[in-house]
Amino acid sequence: xxxxxxxxxxxxxxxxxxxxxxxxxxxxxxxxxxxxxxxxxxxxxxxxxxxxxxxxxxxxxxxxxxxxxxxxx
Numbered sequence: 001x002x003x004x005x006x007x008x009x010x011x012x013x014x015x016x017x018x019x020x021x022x023x024x025x026x027x028x029x030x031x032x033x034x035x036x037x038x039x040x041x042x043x044x045x046x047x048x049x050x051x052x053x054x055x056x057x058x059x060x061x062x063x064x065x066x067x068x069x070x071x072x073x
Contacts, residue, residue, distance in 0.1 A: 014053035017054055028043065
């Protein structure tokens, strides 16, 4: 195989979504509150839905959900 045939792999937005899940699922986050003057509590990330890995949905143990939109320029 020549140097010209070797290519660097490129990540897809779905690869990033799966990596986010792997890094944050079942972890705790410190909540700063509206004043942002230090942690006012800790919440757990109970689940990250990657059924649409390009837009993972993070579920917190207090019932909140956040959808992450991943864009590639």
